[in-house]
Amino acid sequence: MITKTLVDHCLSTSYEHIPDEVKLHGKRSLLNWLGVAIGASQHPSIDMLLEVTKDLQTAEQVSVFGREEKVDLLMAALINGTSSHIFDYDDTHLDTIHHPSGPVAPVVLALGEHLGLSGEEILHAFILGCEAELRIANAVYPSHYQLGWHITSSTGVFGAAIAAGVLLKLDSEKLVWALGIAGTQSFGLREVFGTMTKPFHPGKAAQNGLLAALLAKKGFTSSEKILEAKRGFANVLAPEHDLEKVNVNWGEDWELLKNSFKPYACGxxxxxxxxxxxxxxxxxxxxxxxxxxxxxxxxxxxxxxxxxxxxxxxxxxxxxxxxxxxxxxxxxxxxxxxxxxxxxxxxxxxxxxxxxxxxxxxxxxxxxxxxxxxxxxxxxxxxLHAKGSIDNPMQEEELLTKFSSLVEEHMGKSISDNMAHFLLNLEQYSNINELIVLNQQKKLISK
Amino acid sequence: MITKTLVDHCLSTSYEHIPDEVKLHGKRSLLNWLGVAIGASQHPSIDMLLEVTKDLQTAEQVSVFGREEKVDLLMAALINGTSSHIFDYDDTHLDTIHHPSGPVAPVVLALGEHLGLSGEEILHAFILGCEAELRIANAVYPSHYQLGWHITSSTGVFGAAIAAGVLLKLDSEKLVWALGIAGTQSFGLREVFGTMTKPFHPGKAAQNGLLAALLAKKGFTSSEKILEAKRGFANVLAPEHDLEKVNVNWGEDWELLKNSFKPYACGxxxxxxxxxxxxxxxxxxxxxxxxxxxxxxxxxxxxxxxxxxxxxxxxxxxxxxxxxxxxxxxxxxxxxxxxxxxxxxxxxxxxxxxxxxxxxxxxxxxxxxxxxxxxxxxxxxxxLHAKGSIDNPMQEEELLTKFSSLVEEHMGKSISDNMAHFLLNLEQYSNINELIVLNQQKKLISK
Known part of the structure; x- marks a missing residue:
């Protein structure tokens, strides 16, 4: 019942149930994520991904952050998720060496733009997605990581599916299926570290999880116990694991609060x-x-x-x-x-x-x-405690400096400031369109 | 050097190097594959996948077999690959319980249609893709399968990448990268057997492998030893393995000759x-x-x-x-x-x-x-030897009967016969367009 319980936890946790400090940390996580995504948005590997979308004549549905191009929902999840991990400068849950925003943020922003959702809806789904993937990561770390799995993508695909499923308003049965479809797509080998394929991982996890939720919404059936089954995720991908950690103290302990932000652009x-x-x-x-x-x-x-x-x-x-x-x-x-x-x-x-x-x-x-x-x-x-660790965290002012140092060069100071302000006040916006409009103003800058 | 040697083997094996009996078995494999793909093409799970492509406003690039819809290259790989495994009626390499055509055929047909390739080019890439994935499967079976991996998708992603890479004319360096990008996306848990997500596996493997080759062509870098590295495919996904089997007697022994066809619509x-x-x-x-x-x-x-x-x-x-x-x-x-x-x-x-x-x-x-x-x-x-096994194989006449029993109901007898004739004489066609035209005539039938 691990998988079903996780799903029921997510579906019964309304926005109001989430403590204010978690919401604040969620917004800061999104701020940090967007900064690193825009910072790397002109990288050759993003150009290559966009060239592939041209080959595929992908529809211009939603935004690529830091770029003028629009692509379809699935490609936006892939590209924005990749971009955010290129500099190795994104957030980290230190207990599991996990970068939680990477697979989840691109999903909530793509669906948010496509469906015209509110800041509150996006923040809600983002927090649940991150919380789910981090708890799954806790359950399989360290044996899973030591074996060779890039835990950010291999567990991130669950976070992406939860976030997408919440925004697509899946019921319990379908959200369980979404986790089944997502979990069987779990992937990511540490062998590719040091190549363009490492940052591809969180992007692809975002894409796989979003696809899982889109299919489940149509009624596509899957396992009802992907996490705990004999040949399910934990038994196959983690020599040792403790699945109790997935649901323990749900709503009281928040793994997302342990998410830290990097002052330096590397692991x-x-x-x-x-x-x-x-x-x-x-x-x-x-x-x-x-x-x-x-x-x-x-x-x-x-x-x-x-x-x-x-x-x-x-x-x-x-x-x-x-x-x-x-x-x-x-x-x-x-x-x-x-x-x-x-x-x-x-x-x-x-x-x-x-x-x-x-x-x-x-x-x-x-x-x-x-x-x-x-x-x-x-x-x-x-x-004793590196800068950026839980015991020596980056302050909001330092985060804003990091954001502007990554974003201004591509978007200019005014857009950069407005984006940061938007994300730190996310729940006050009834539609995330304002953020999208800011991104589109890139076009004016580059003239 | 396992990965690099496999790539060099594939790139140095011209169409002329392939024995006639392998070519014949390749054509029969494609015939069997298309039959089961069209047979299941009206299944609800295919409707659901096509609904998702509508949500994504996917471009109408290439054909879905047995359907009027066209979708983009990546979605065609996913959907046609899924369709072919729905009835559990596809081909099987008995030594590894692998269904080799599933992840490879949809790739060569999608690229073949998109690029206007010849029957010979398609058959060549198809044979190399199947041979590569089956040899990788040999190297990790049975521990990999016993652990819980659906070997068809987990190793099929390599076959898809090889086939796509050959058709996209990747050089050795880029084809090695394509295997890196493909291999890190290896996936597929046996836990989902008995749900719509099982047939999704070969389709998704086809899609992942094709994406890998498309990216590698742009210069997207990856591991140079994804099969043999310490944290590469074999060490992470197979408790026991013998990677010597990947390249042993290349060009002399052909695993594809051990591919068998099912007389019954189940495992x-x-x-x-x-x-x-x-x-x-x-x-x-x-x-x-x-x-x-x-x-x-x-x-x-x-x-x-x-x-x-x-x-x-x-x-x-x-x-x-x-x-x-x-x-x-x-x-x-x-x-x-x-x-x-x-x-x-x-x-x-x-x-x-x-x-x-x-x-x-x-x-x-x-x-x-x-x-x-x-x-x-x-x-x-x-x-002693079940019908359809290597020692009691289906004869060409029986294969043709199976094909028509699957296809006629959806396409009519004339189209069914013409499709079968096309595939059994594949190498004689300078462009696979004729097969595509036959598929499009479905529209006339359904009026």
């Missing part, structure tokens, strides 16, 4: 190392540096062990490159992860001075750094 | 039991029957153990119902699997007289039946 596992190297940046001149030793949680080398990245994208999977730019530039924003920088001799020279030591006693948001200087002295520093 | 595991009960049908009057005992391979109960199916579709997953209709009607065609028949008291009475005994010594195409009669006598019979 969250690198953030403590970046904090540590930014600390050194302020204290050590590159000319005086002999070497840097970083003691890290085991995931750092497992996920970002590339020693000689060849592209800016690969740089995000290299703790060596990342530590070097953080030390040299005092930052690790999208502007640091370029194809030029990974070939910059000055940076490569620093990379060679960085040594990584795995220390199983360190948590995922911790790191210990020791810089040895040429004069024989050394500086040590321990990061 | 292949039931076919020996049906043969056995058809044998009894000819010898025992229902009035004289006391009980039937079927000794079967373990997969029979695992896959088709439903004791009281409630719908015709569920009947296909019930060895009890299937044995009963085979005994009463002497057949197990699509006409036996109806919602009326599963509620027919006369059939249910026979169902109750059927006992299934699992015997691990029996192969998948074997069964031993014992009928006990009311007069105390009994009849026993052993099926």
């Amino acid at each position: 969250i596992v690198l953030h403590p190392s970046i904090d540590a190297c930014v600390y050194l940046h302020k204290r050590v001149s590159p000319d005086h540096l002999e070497s840097i030793e970083l003691k890290v949680n085991p995931y750092v080398l497992e996920l970002t062990g590339k020693e000689t990245p060849q592209t800016g994208l690969e740089g995000k999977f290299s703790v060596y490159f990342t530590a070097a730019i953080a030390f040299l530039d005092g930052n690790a924003s999208e502007k640091q992860y370029t194809d030029e920088k990974v070939k910059d001799e000055k940076i490569i020279e620093i990379q060679k001075k960085i040594r990584i030591v795995v220390d199983e006693s360190l948590k995922e948001d911790e790191v210990e750094v020791t810089a040895l200087l040429k004069d024989g002295s050394n500086i040590t520093h321990k990061v | 292949i595991v039931l076919h020996p039991s049906i043969d056995a009960c058809v044998y009894l049908h000819k010898r025992v009057s229902p009035d004289h029957l006391e009980s039937i005992e079927l000794k079967v391979n373990p997969y029979v109960l695992e896959l088709t153990g439903k004791e009281t199916p409630q719908t015709g579709l569920e009947g296909k997953f019930s060895v009890y119902f299937t044995a009963a209709i085979a005994f009463l009607d002497g057949n197990a065609s699509e006409k036996q699997y109806t919602d009326e028949k599963v509620k027919d008291e006369k059939i249910i009475e026979i169902q109750k007289k059927i006992r299934i005994v699992v015997d691990e010594s029996l192969k998948e195409d074997e069964v031993e039946v014992t009928a006990l009669l009311k007069d105390g006598s009994n009849i026993t019979h052993k099926v």
